[in-house]
Amino acid sequence: MRDYGWELSTAVVLFHEAIARRLGLNAAEHKALGLIARSGPIPTGALAPELGVGITAVTGIVDRLERAGYVRREPDPTDRRRVLLVANQAAVPDLGGIFADLGREMYAFMSRYDEREMAAIVDYIENTIRVLKAQTTRLTEQS
Template sequence: MSRTPENPQEPAQDAPDRADVLRRLTEAGRESSSVTVMFHSAVAARQGLNATEAKTLDLLERDGPLTAKDLVQRTGLAPASVTGLVDRLEAKGFVRRVKHPSDKRRVLVELRREAIADLARTFEDWAREVAELCDEFTTQELETVVRFLSGSTERQRRAAARLAR
């Protein structure tokens, strides 16, 4: 909390109180969540995908090939839903099923990188704008943002897992 120069023990009159900051943080988080969902839905629609399909491609892009069981665990979808999801993505040419390199009985779902080239280009303008925004913050401030987002994401992941039970 900022202090007045005359009396370092007293809060400055214009210093926002914690409750107000938490309220604004909650509002900003809700707005960010809504805009993120709308953005990803629009990106997905341009590629003939639904939001779940697009986020599954994102998961495969970040984590590499996964088994259907891995996808069930990572997405929270039912096994039958994951089978249908993979079938649709394969039919659209975005993924392929390949034999597991060390256990030929298992099958991996692998991203076809050439198929997501257009999808990746869709994010370039947005990524450039985010990079410009990051230039407005110090490295220490960005570390604080990373810490908050990581903690928030983990809590949301746990909440989603509780809902899936």
Template sequence: MEARRPRSRSRSAAIRAALRDLRVQLALLNHQVGYRLSLKDAELDCLDVLARDGAMSPSALARLAGIHPATLTGILDRLERGGWIVRDRAQTDRRSVTIRIVKERSADVYRMYRGMNSAIDTICADYSDEELDLIASFLQRCGDAGVTATEKLAVG
């Protein structure tokens, strides 16, 4: 069992390096998408959270996007002016707000990612369903580890 540890550490290091490279490339892609759509990175992040999770309160969006609530107000103002989101106010309590994405505008974002999404589809075609399930599970677990590490840093 001891003999496997160095090899395992080496593979783990290679995976961490690949994930770092992927993070950089995705950040560059996101930056280009934001530039072409006149969106800042945080604005693009908010749109992504809304597209993924649906309409939500500003406080939920701030938490999921990792943005301070005071900062989120300015972001929401810019997104609303740009026609990217709508703030729906409750009839009974006008202070209660739900943020939702404007579907027609989100198509603009999806078009920008078409090349990357097609490339991922091509890559996935080389793997079996079982392998893809394993890869998806691995990436989900890595994402969960990131959430845990972020929470620990935020507390400490």
């Protein structure tokens, strides 16, 4: 039997690596930039668990994003001990076209499924995300 989990995982990673390369980043930096851009100002320490890496790795990722002009560090106005990461929206390229193409292609084949089948697919995806996050946390804590 084919190893669909491995194939899906590899396809997703390679897709995000291709996007990251377009931005002059690696996949971890691309994911960090996406989190910062979507979350608004975010404390530096909040990135580590979201990315599944240690705080030392986050510092390097943020340093590279800052040097590339994608983010800046700002003092937290409510807690001077914290630093917030803010996306430089003018520097972050619009990836809407890439994701629009992906969305169109995904919608084209997903529209073939009925409501019951979609519920099973959604259940699978939600549980896959849950398991992957738990395993990432477990692996990160063992480091």
